[in-house]
Amino acid sequence: MAAMTMIQGINAALHEAMGKDGDVVVFGEDVGYFGGVFRCTEGLQRKFGRHRVFDAPIAEGGIVAAAVGMGVYGLRPVVEIQFADYIYPATDQLISEAARLRYRSGGEFTSPMTVRAPYGGGIFGGQTHSQSPEAIFTHVCGLKTVIPSNPYDAKGLLLSAIEDDDPVIFLEPKRLYNGPFDGNFDAPATPWTDHPDSDVPDKTYRIPLGQARIVRPGAAVTVLVYGTMVHVAQAAAAAQGIDCEVVDLRTLLPLDLDTIVASVRKTGRCVIAHEATRTCGFGAELAALVQEHCFYHLEAPIERVTGWDTPYPHIFEREYFPGPERLGAALRRAVEGA
Amino acid sequence: MAAMTMIQGINAALHEAMGKDGDVVVFGEDVGYFGGVFRCTEGLQRKFGRHRVFDAPIAEGGIVAAAVGMGVYGLRPVVEIQFADYIYPATDQLISEAARLRYRSGGEFTSPMTVRAPYGGGIFGGQTHSQSPEAIFTHVCGLKTVIPSNPYDAKGLLLSAIEDDDPVIFLEPKRLYNGPFDGNFDAPATPWTDHPDSDVPDKTYRIPLGQARIVRPGAAVTVLVYGTMVHVAQAAAAAQGIDCEVVDLRTLLPLDLDTIVASVRKTGRCVIAHEATRTCGFGAELAALVQEHCFYHLEAPIERVTGWDTPYPHIFEREYFPGPERLGAALRRAVEGA
Amino acid sequence: MRNRQPLSLHVPEPRFRPGEEADFGYLNIPPAGAARRPEVDTPASEMRDMCDGLVRVLDESGETVGPWRQEIDPQVLLKALRAMVTTRAYDERMLRAQRQGKSSFYMKSTGEEAVAVAAALALERDDMLFPTYRQQGLLIARDWPLVDMMCQVYSNTRDRLKGRQMPVFYSSREANFFSISGNLATQFSQAVGWAMASAIKGDDRIAAGWIGEGATAEADFHHGMTFAAVYRAPAVLNIVNNQWAISTTQAIAGGEQATFAARAIGYGVAGLRVDGNDFFAVYAATRWAAARARGNYGPTLIELFTYRADAHSTSDDPSRYRPKGEWERWPLGDPIERLKTHLVRRGLWSDEDHAKLMEEAQTTVRAAQQEAEKFGTLQSDTRLNPATMFDDVFREMPPHLQRQKREAGF
C-alpha cells in the first residue's frame, strides 16, 4: 500500500501488465527513454527493453495502425497518444479498423489494444491541449471508453483495459495527474497523498470495466460524472449542502445503467456534468437514457452542466470550465424543480 | 420547374453555384471527367473546365486540407467524399482545422468549405458504404451539419451551404438519390417524379440553414427526423393512423429548436428516429434538449428509434434499418404512454 | 520582382478517353532481362535505379532471361498456371452470379492474376497476407476452398463472416489472409505492425501487404512506409499499379512525376519496379524481398506494373471514362498467356493441355458453385439468423446490446 499520484498509479499498472504478460508492448511519442511528457511510462524501457517500449514517429494514425497489426499477430499493444486532442489523425484506424475488426472477420481477428491519452483542461493548454473527445468514441460501436478519477481506479481500470480483448480508449484527466482538482482555481493545489483514493496496493487488482461507483451516497439528487468532474461534483455538493448522490461512471461504454437508474429512481432528480462541449456530448446520451428509464420517477428536468460549445479558450479556462458554481446552480435548480 | 431526382437537384445546385461565383471549385475522387460515382458532379468539368472541377488523389485528409488552404486564399471549395464512411481520414483537418480556424485566428482566417458525402444504408453497401456519422460532426463546435430529404431541399440547402462562410458537412441520403424510400423493402421502387418535392425550380432559391420543416402537421405525437427517415416517418404515421407531427430537421446544427419545442409542447409526446447507431447518436442530443425544454409538457418518455449499435451488416439491412414497423411501435408506445 | 507571369494549375489527364484509340507506345518498357539483380542485403541507397527500371524475366518469345531468371520447379509453374486460370474462371463465374442477382456485388482481378498467384507461391504458407479486394488469387493459390469463398460472396448460411461483409471482403485466419477492409489502404500500415510484432517476438514469419496505386495517396501508405523504414520491419510491401483507380488515372496518384516504386527511395527503403504480368518476375522479386526481410535487412516496396483489364467492380462502367480495347493493346500482355507460352515452349505444356485446364477450371468452379449454392445465395429464403447481427461487436455482449437484441425481437 503506497500513496500514489495518478501518474504513479498508471505507471504501476503498466509495469505490472508488462511484467505479467510478455505480449504487452508500449509505444508512442516520447514514451521510451524519456518516459513520456507526463512521465507515465517512466522506467518501462529500462526495465523491459527497447523492443517492448519504444518511441514512435509522430503519426497517431500510424501508431494505432501498427497496434492493430500487432494485435492481429497476438500482442497486446498499449499505445499513448500524447494529448487526446491529437487522436483525430487516428480516427480512421480506430473507427474503421480496431472497432470493426472482430465483427467484420466473424470473430477471427481482434484488436486487443489500449489507447491511453491525457484529456481535459485546466492547465492553460488552450484548445489543442484541453479537449475531451470521449463522445466521439462512445458513439462508435466496438470501442470501450474508460475514464478514471483517482489513482486507485486508474491502476485497477488500466489493468482491466489492457487485459480486455477489445479496443479500449483510456482517457486520463491530466488535471488530476498530480493531485485532485475540484474546480476551485484559487485554492492551493492539494497533493494526492491527502486523498483516500491515493492508497494504491502494490499487489495486482482489477476494477471491472462497466461498473460505476457511488462516491457519495445521497437522497436529494443524482449527479452523473466521470474524471475531473467527480471531484467538482463533491465540492459542489458540499458547498451547496445538498444531499447529492454522486456517481462516478468510470466506464462510459459499456455503461453501468443499472446503478444510474436505481439512483435516479431513488432521488427523482438528475444532474449530469462533463467538461466536453455540450451538443452531442456524452451527457446527451445519459440524459436520453435517464428519461427513457426513469421518466415516471423524474420530478425535474435533467440538467446538463458542461463545457461550452466553443473551442477551449486558453485565457478563459475558468469561465469555460464547468466548476462548482455552475454545477451548484444546476443542483439547486434540480432539487427545487417541480 | 422540372421534376428532378435528388442527384439532379444537387447537380443543379452545383451548376448554379459555379456559374454564379467563379471562386467556387469542385474536387474529389472521380468527380471530374466521370462526374462522380453517383453522377452528382456530372457535366461540371465540361462546363467549367478542369481547373475548377477535377479528380483528387484518394486522400480524404488531403482533400479537406487542400480545401482549407483554398478557403484561406479566398476560394469556396465544394469537395465530395465518395462515401461518408470514408470521411474519417479527414477528421483531423475537419475538427482541428476547418472547424477551429475562424476562432483561433480571431476571425482573420475562415474556412468556407462544403463537404458533400452520401450517407446511410439500404443499398447492400455493408458496413463501409452505409454509415451515418452525423453525430460525430454535430459534436464539433464550428461545423454545421445539413441533411436534405428531397430534391427541392437538396438544391436549396446546398446553395445555402456553399454560400455559407463556415464549413458545412452536407450529408446526402444515398437511398433517396433516385427515389423516395419509406423503409418498405418489398414495395416497388418509386421515382421522384411522383413526389411533390421533386419539383425543382430552375431559378435560384435558397433554404436557410437552421430551419426545420413540418412535413406533416399533427397533434398526437411529434416525430423528429431527417434524411431518409423523413419518408419512413410519414409511412409509419399513415400505417398506424396516428396523427403525427413529422418534423424534418433539415439542418442538425444549427438546430431549429423553436420549431421542435413548439411542436412537443403541443403534442406532449416525442419520437426521434435516425439510421445512425443509437448511443451518442444525434437522437441523444434531441432527447436531452426536448426534456430540458418541454419537461413539464411531456406525457410519455421520449422514444428513440435508431440503427442498432453494431456495424451496418450487409445481409441484415432490413433488420438493421429503423423501418416503419419499429417506428410505428414506438409511435404507439408514445401515444399510449401515461 | 513584379510583373510576374500568371500561374496555372496542372491537372493530369489520362492519355486516352472514350472514342480515342489507346496507344501505349509512350511507355518505355525495358526489354526482359535488362534489369540488374542486387544482392538481397544491398543498402537501399545503392539500388535506387531499380525503382525506375522494370524487372522482367519472360521475354516476348516466352524465354526466361536475365539475372532475375531462376529455376522454378515445373510443378510450381503448373500449379501457378492452374491457380491463375482458376482465378479467372472464378471471377467470370462470380460476375455472372452477381448479374443473376445471387450476390450484391463483385470485383474481378482479370489481368492481375500473376500479381497475387506469384506472390502466394513465393511466400511461405505461414507468412501473413494483408491484401486488397483484388488479390483473390492469393487464396486460390493457397488452395483455399472456392466453396468457402463463394459462400462469402453469396452471404449464405455458410458465410464464415456471418453475412456482415460485402462480397469479396474475404477473411481467413487459417490461410493467414487478413480480413479485407472496405476502407482503402488501412491494411498497408497494419501489415507493418504485424511484421514489427513478428520481429519483437523473434519469430521468423514475415508480412506482406498490398495496396492499389490510387490508394497510395492515403495516410496509411505513408505511415506504413515510415514505420517499416524506421524499425526495418520484415515486410514485403506491394503497390499494384493497374493504371486506374475507378475512373481516375494513376497520374492523379502521382504516377506522372515518378514511378510508384520510387516512393521507396524517399524512405530509404529498397524498391523494385516489376512487370506485374510476368509470373517469373513477380515470383523472383517477391522471393528477393522475402529473403531480404528474413535476413533482417528490412522491408521492400514492390511496384507491380499491370493493367486493370475489366471494370473496377460490378457498380462500374469503364466505357464512360476509358477507350474500349485498352487491355488488348496493353504492351505487357496477359499473364496467363505469357506463362502458358513459356511452358509450351519448354515442352511442359500444350494447347491441348491448356484447353483441358480451362475446361477443368470451369468444371471445378461450377462444381464449387453448385456446392456453395446448397447453402443459399443472396436471393434464398433460408438465410443466416439475423440474431447473430448483435454478436462479435465485443467479445462479450454488453448490456446495451443485449437490450437492443431483445428490442429487435431476438
Added chain:
Amino acid sequence: MRNRQPLSLHVPEPRFRPGEEADFGYLNIPPAGAARRPEVDTPASEMRDMCDGLVRVLDESGETVGPWRQEIDPQVLLKALRAMVTTRAYDERMLRAQRQGKSSFYMKSTGEEAVAVAAALALERDDMLFPTYRQQGLLIARDWPLVDMMCQVYSNTRDRLKGRQMPVFYSSREANFFSISGNLATQFSQAVGWAMASAIKGDDRIAAGWIGEGATAEADFHHGMTFAAVYRAPAVLNIVNNQWAISTTQAIAGGEQATFAARAIGYGVAGLRVDGNDFFAVYAATRWAAARARGNYGPTLIELFTYRADAHSTSDDPSRYRPKGEWERWPLGDPIERLKTHLVRRGLWSDEDHAKLMEEAQTTVRAAQQEAEKFGTLQSDTRLNPATMFDDVFREMPPHLQRQKREAGF
C-alpha cells in the same frame, strides 16, 4: 525453407545520451561550395543528388563560395542580421517573461533563426506563409510589430487572437502569416491547397510551408507532397530538421535511412538539402525554389539541416534525454555568428557594430515589452472580456451559443 534465423526489431537511438560526450564527427558535412546549382527548370528526376548533398555557401572563414553564392545587397544582409539578433533577443526576453509567470508557455527558435529570416527575405511580402511555432523569425523579418507578438504571448487585452490561443501560436493576415495550429503538420498540406488556389486563379503569389522533421511522419506531409506533385503546386515546402522532436531523435522519423530531402524523390518533386545555419544557403535555396514555383515548374522540398539549440518549450527539460553542450559542438555553428563573421570579413561590420546591435535589440525588445505590458500579462487583473469567448465559433452566433452565452451570465 525452414530453420530460418529469428527476426529482431530495429529501434533507432540517438548517438548520445545524458552523461555522454556528443561528437558529431560521424556526420559527413560536405564543404561549402561543393553542391552544384541546377537550373530552376531542371526536371526533379535530374537533380536527385541534391537531396543527399548539402547546399552550403558560407565557409568556415566566412567567405561565400560555390555556385549557390549570389550577390545580396548589403542592406539586406544587415537587415537579416538585425532580424536574427532581434529574434534571439525576443526569445530570451519572452522566456524570461514566462519564467516570471507573465505567460503560460513559450517556445524559442534559438539556433534556427536563419531558417526563418532568410526565407522571409527571399520570398515576396505577398507570398503566403504557413509556418510552425518555431518560425517567429518570419514575422520579425517582415517587420511585424514585436508588441503585437508579445500581446499574443501575454494573452492580454490587445491580443488579436482574443486570448484563445496558447502563446506563440501567432496569426496575421496582414503579414500573410497563417494561423499557427497546435496540431502538427496540418499547415503543410494547407499550404499546398493555397498554392493550388493561386494557380487556379492565375495569380502570381506562391505559398511557403514549414514542418518539423518529426512531424513529417504525419499524414499531412504525405498529402501535401502528393497534391503538390500531382498539380505542380507553386509552393516552397520546408522541412526543418533540427535533429529533435521533443525527446525523440530524428532517426525515429526516418532520418537514419535517408535524408528528409530525399522524400522529394519519391514524389518526383525537386528536393534540396541545405545548411540551415547558413543564411546565404537558405536564402539562395529559397530564391531558387520560389523562382521554380513562379515559373510554373512546380514545388520544391527543402530540408533545412539545423539543430534545436534550446529546450523544445518551457515545458521541456532536454537534460533528461540529450547531453549538455551538444549545441556548442554542432558542426554547422551559430547562424548569427556565421553571418556576422562574413560581414566583418567584408568590412561591412565590426565587433563594435555587433555589440551595438545586440544592445539595440535588447533595447527594442525591452521597449516593446514595456509597451505590451501596458495591455497586461497573464497575471493582470485587467483581462479580455470573457464574453468574447462565444464569438467567432461561427460567423453569426447560432441560437444555442446565444443561449449558452446567457447561461454563462453574459
